[in-house]
Structures are given as C-alpha cells and as structure tokens.
Amino acid sequence: MKKTHIFIIIIIAVAVAIIVSSTSEASTYVTFSEAYQLASNGSSKSIHVVGQLKKDHAGRVVGIEPGADKVSFSFMMIDEEGKEQQVFYNQPMPQDFTRSEKVVVIGNYRGENFYAEKILLKCPSKYQETELNARV
C-alpha cells in the first residue's frame, strides 16, 4: 500500500469520526411528550420543540403570563402533536413574539414545567404581510 492510500484512509476515518461525534452531541427536534420522556429518564440535555402559541377562536394569543417583575414571562405553546404546555422563559418577551406563526423553544423539562433557554421565532415574511404601515 502506498503512503497516499494510508493518508486517504486516515482522512476518511477522521471524517467519519467527525460525523459521528457531531451527530451524537447534536440536539434533536422532539415533541413535548418525547421531551418529557427524556427528562424523566434522567437526561438534562437541551432539545428543540417546534410549535405554535395557543390562540383563542378569534386568533388572539392566550396564556401569556408576565413574571412578577415583568422581565421574565411564561406562555402556552402547542406542539405539532397538539399537546399543550406551559413554557417558562427567564428573559423579557422577544419583540414580535405574539406575531410569530411558529415558535421553536430550546430547553428541557424540570419536573412538570418546560424551561426554555432560547426562543427562535418565525414571523410571517414580508410577502405575506398584507397590511401597509399605518403611517400612510
């Protein structure tokens, strides 16, 4: 075997090791039930849950409760399986939060509550904006 071949084999081995280790330490997108399952099995790893804010029949967001000092808050979120869960967030409410059409929370269950470390929002894009600015 030539040196070049050994070299290529080593590179492939390292590349595979990179894929395996990057993937095994990756977080995952799960539902609230799966997240709960993971937490009760003793895992404290942060996971991603995708869902929407709870809304009433008129389309208004319901279930947002400010913390005592108005700097933190909690809200009701419904995941893709339709499970409802109260999510606590230790920071002020992100702007555009209530306008979001999709919410991704990254965090985990502690007991019965879900604590988010980070919230990603997906807001309607400019092409879906149907109303003009009020300053007309």
Place this chain on the structure above:
Amino acid sequence: MLHYFIGNLGHFFVIVSFVSALAATYSYFKATVTDDPVRKEGWNQNGKFSFYVHALAVMGIVITLFLIIKNHYFEYHYAYSHSDKKLPGYYLVSTFWNGQEGSFLLWMFWHAVLGIVIIFTNRFWEAPVMSIFSVVQAFLASMILGVVIPGLELKIGSSPFILLRDAMPDPIFKVQPDFIPQDGVGLNPLLQNYWMVIHPPTLFLGFAATLVPFSFGIAGLWLKRYREWIRPALPWSIFAGAILGLGILMGGYWAYETLNFGGYWNWDPVENAVYVPWLVLIASIHTMITYKNSETALKASFILVIAVFILILYSTFLTRSGVLGDASVHSFTDLGLSGQLLLYLLFFFLVSVVLAVIRWKEIPTSSREVSTYSREFWIFMGATVLCLMGFQVLVPTSFPAWNQFVVALGGESNLAIPGDQVTYFSKFQIWFAIAIGILSAVGQFFWWKKIDRQEIKNQLFVPLILALLLTVVLVNVARVYNVGYALLLFAGLFTTISNAKILYAVVKTNPGLSGGAVAHIGIGLMLVGVLFSSGYSTVVSLNNTGMLISRSLSEEFNRENLLLFVNEPREMAGYEIEYLGERIEPRHKSGYINKSDVEYTDDPYTVIAKKDLEFKGKKLYSAGERFEIYPENTFYEIEFRKNGKVVFVQYPRLQVNPRFGNMASPDINRKVSLDLYTHVSAPMTEEAKEDWSEAEEIKVKRTEQFFANDYVSSIESIERIYEVGGQKIDSSFVAIRASILVRGERQEYIAQPILIIGTQSRGGIIPGIIPELGLKISLMNVHPQTDEITLSVSTRQKDWVVIKALEKPLVNILWIGTLVLMTGFTLAMVRRFREFRLMKAKGLE
C-alpha cells in the same frame, strides 16, 4: 403619480443582462471549441461585445434601483420595504443589499467587474474562463428576472422592480390602485452602522472572486491544460482569500460592537456558511503553491478550487432558501427561489464533478514518494486539517438541509444544532486550531530550503524553547489551567515566533517573498487573541450587595448584573461607577443630550431644548431651539472614576425597535491589554416609570425657594404660551407655563408644567417631569393677587438601569493579528501578480 417608466427601464435592463449573459456564454463557448483561428477570433469578439453589453445592463439595473430608492418612489416594493425618508444618504446605499434581490445584484455587479478585468488581462484563457463567468451570470440574472411563465405558473426569479401593489395585497389597492404610501418602512436600525455599509460589498467581492480560480480550474480540465491554469489562478485565489477573510472579520467586528452576545463570533449558520468556504479556499491556496514549487498536489488543487465555489453556492442555497428557517436567529425570507437555487447548485456541482471524473486519469501526478521531511508533506497536512476543520462545521450546519432531504425520501430525521452552539463548535474547533498553529510553525521552515533532520532540529530549537517558556509563564500568570487552552496558547506562540524568525531571515535576503511569514504571524496572533478574549472573558458586574435584582429572574442573572440608580455610586472592576441617566443622540450633531433637558413634541423625531445644551463643554443647542433626534435609541451614561477622578464615560445603547426587536449594543472601553464591555441587560420598565406616588399640593410664592422631593427648587418664570408640543392652541383656551428650576445632585433641571384653562370648556394639566430625579410637578392653579401658584408634586423611584459588564483580555491582539494577516495576503498577492505579468510578457500566459 406612479413612476412606471423607471421600473420598466430597470426590468428591461434585467432582461438585457440575462439575454446578453446567455449570448456571451454561447459566443465564448464557440470561441473555445472552434479551431479555425479567424472564426475563433470572430466568436471571441462576439463574446466580448455581449459581455460588455451585459456589464452595462448590470450597471443600468444598479443605477435605476438606486434612483428608485434615492427619490423615495414608495410605489416600488423595494423602496417601501427597505428605506424611508429619514434615512441619511450614506445608508441609502445599505438599503441596496438589505433585500435579497439587491444582494444578488451586488454579487452580479462584482462578477461583471471581475469579468472585465479577466478580459483585459488574459488572452489565451479569455474565452473558456469567460464562458464559465457568463453562464454563472445568466443564472444570477435569472434570480432577479421576475418573470412568470404563462401556462406553467412557474415563477423565475424575484424582481427588485416589483410594484408595491403587486407585492402586497392590501385592500387599499382595490379602492385606489394608484395609492402611494407617504413613507417607507425603513432600514433595520441595527444595520444603520458604518460597518454595514462596507461589510456586505466586501463579502460579496470575496464571493465573486472565488469564481475566478474555479473558472480557471474548469477551463484547465476542459482544454486539457492541466498545469498551466495554476499560474493565472493563484493570485486570484489569494485575492479571494484576503477579501473574503476581511469581509468575515468585518462582520465579526460589527457583531462585537453592535450585538450584545458578548463576542465577535456566534457560530450562527449564516456565519458558518462563509467560514467553511473560506477555510477550504485557504487550503486550496496552499495546494496550488505546493504544485507550483514541486509538481505535486495538482489533483488536490483541482478538487479544492471546485469545492470552494460549490461551497459558496451551497451556502447561498442554505441561507436563502428558507431551509434554515428553524435553525437560525437571523430571519430568512423565502422568496420562493429555493428550487432555482437548488438547480443552480446541482448544475455546477454535476458539471464540475462529471468533467473532473472524465479527465481524472489524464491529470499528471508525481510518482515521487512524499517524504516526511519535505515541505509538500507539511503543507498537505495543513491543507487537510483546514478542510477537516471546515467539514466539522459543515456537518452540523447542514442538519436542517439533511432533515428535509431525509424527510423528502420518506425517512425520519430530527437533528438540530445544540442551543449553546458556541460551546458545541468551540469544543471541536480548538483541536483543529492547535494543529494549524503547530503545522504552520514547523511547515514554514521546510518552505525555504531542503532541510534534513539535523537542520530542522537546529532551526526549530530556539523558537520551540522560546514558545514553551512563554507558554509556561503565561499559563501561570494568566492561570490558563485547561489543557486545550494551554495547547492553543502554545500553538499560537510557536507559530508567531517561528514565523517571526523566518521573516527576519527573508527580509534580509528577499523581502518580496515575506507574505507567507507575515500571514502566519497574523494567524498566530489571532489564535492567542481569540483564546484570551473568548476563553478568559470574565463578568465584572458582580452583584455583591446581597440583594436580589428580582426574585423571578434566574440566580445567574441576579449574580452577574448590577442594578444602578441615578447618582448612586457603586464599585465595579476597580472603578467607582455612577449611572447619570438616559441620553439621546441628535441627528445632525455629535454628542449626547439628557432626556430630561428636552421637551418632546408630537413628532417623535423632533424635540425642543429646555435650556442651553452642551456636550463636553461644546454648545450644541440654545434654549428653545428645535432639533432632530434618533428616537429609537437611548444611551445610558455611566461615569467611571478612580480616586474621585473621572477616567472615562460609557454610553451603552438600547434600541427600541418594534419591527426587529429591542437591541442592546455595548459601549467598549479599549485599553491595550483589556476591553471593558458594558451593555444594558434590563432597562427601567414602563410600569416602574409610571409608578407615581400620591401627589402633594403646595402653594409657593413666585420669588420663594421651595423643596420638591428634597431638591431645592425655584420658579424661573410664569408665562402665557400659544403652542403646546408644536401645536397651536385654540383661541378659546389660555395656556400658562411655569418654568421651575430644580437643583439636582449633578446638574440643574427645568420642569415645565402647563395649565390650560378653557373659557368655554374644561382645560387640562400637562405635568413637567424630570425622570432622572423621579419628579413630576403639575401646575394646578395661579393666584395673581397674592403672586402665588399651587403646585402638585409627586415622586417615584429615581431612574435605574441594570447592566452587565465583561472584561475581555487581549482582544486587541486578535485585531492586530487580523491586520497582520491581511498585510501578509497583500504581500503574497503582489508577488504572484508580478510573476504572472512576467510570464505574460514572455508570452507564456
């Protein structure tokens, strides 16, 4: 009146640019494959002409779009969505690349410029290289074509010249199709920053420059000129490496100054998408240089130059197709172009892979075994590490695309980048960085001469010992008690010292060749700077009062943040610090103005000075003068003192930005060894600002001093006014304004309560508020007979703010390292261009 003409003209230019790019592709293709020299020259002329037309059309698009933005034609969607009338002129340029269509345009613009440079500098390579350039331009032009193919309902591209009424189905357009909004939505204030004026064009020039080596590589395969393409391509690779690197670093610097995550690099998918191609580009420069010196690594050079361009396309696909939607905090808008982007990516991927496979056996290889003591071996190792380093970032960044791909095939995949991506990526990347540092320290010695085992030992001995000694000292002084960090420190020092030694030797003999050594010194300094500024950044705003800021906040937040009240000194980082209050920034003069010293009007952009306003002893405005401000920005003045003397003042900023989210930007005090980085972590809430105590009524004589919330106050004047908040008052009302001087701890304030008396109906009371002192004074009644007035005084908590401050050691080493790196790139580029011109002059190009 809608301005239809300019939009139609712009759209016409887009179509011309698309068609002329196709024509140039065809002509240059024919010029490449035709053997007859006369017809070849004819096709070449055709191609040249078409490309000039194309370049003019691109300029035309740029100019028309700029005119639309500059003249505020808000009937156009692009102007409406990305600009407004308040925007200062130089930021009008930034609106250009705020939208996706504009950034495609910027990219095309650079390609057109580089294409013309290629036409002027190359004879032999012109036709094949330009046919590849032109086909890329045709693809890019199709991205902004904005044409819907009838019958198929297939949309090709998204035009920047689309009218607002076609982009937004607002009901008003049904009633009034000619409706034009008075003002636009405006440019994201976060991007209203000088770095954002120069960062995107730099980055896109870097993107565009990677097309040159790619085109030369493909042309080399196509014409079976496997060796000759390297020389003309190499200076361009170095140019691309320098510009792309500069663009990335500018982005990092902008993030450091403007965003408050406390660093310059966040491993966000958008950042990764340019970092990976840059690493591979640097690897390709190394293999190309190796080939030039020793005829090895030719195949690797082909693979890498192709990989760089494909990675650029892949990152464009990732960041613009909406695939990253859930994974990035940057908001991506999907313009419905993902199919087109994917087609673009696959086309170039397949064409280059197929071509490379067909020609693979013919590419000459060196049969010589590579010895461990040869420079080729070390450089090849370095290039490999760079590629693997990029690969490690590429894998997680591709998770979202991978998930969609697997789901599309009917499988299931739900991988995600961990929430704390900085820790996740750093953990892997540090080991690659250590390897890079050590390889570039050792490898550089092999660069210069054939070296045997004994010689290398002699050469390396001093730098190695020096680096080890310095590492040991620094580990103990700076307490680097972490194996990875200590190794990185060693790697950074080792490469800096080794390359400094080489530089010393080279400067004496042949200074023109010093680019490599200089660039590697830059890398070494950057590694050390990154290590200290990121690894040893410490929170200094520690809450040692024993009191919680708020019970409902996390323990960490309570521990690492300081609550500051106006005019109440605290200790922090060895300074006595004092919060002085909220400040605003005038639009047309530089300086900060106390919010309590101005009166707001109905227009949020205009305020009136209550007294003569000064900043640092310089008079800005006289009492009663109206001036414009940036209403979205509030600055929090914090004074830093040592032994009672003011050392510096910081103004961290908070931007209230309803469309894009509130944003705290730090203020940074830069010292040689340390940056003190302060940002607002929680501003005073609106509720707290409105939490006034029960009012207390007092009757005071016009000439008498009195106490308002324990501050000595006196009445300056009582007068009738005819305007309130910039509005004329109806003649059936009488408005009286009292000006009350309040002597605060640090300055005198003026409160101007207004009493409005109606002759026919009820009037009103407008209180005068001094937020900094937590004081609200209302004028309740005037008694001309006794020369007295009745005031009602209520108080609240003085203004406060919660801040977080970090010390970042040796950030300057990082910035100096980047400058050194850029100098190295420039030196190397100059050298390679000279070489290329010499060969060209000999007719060997």
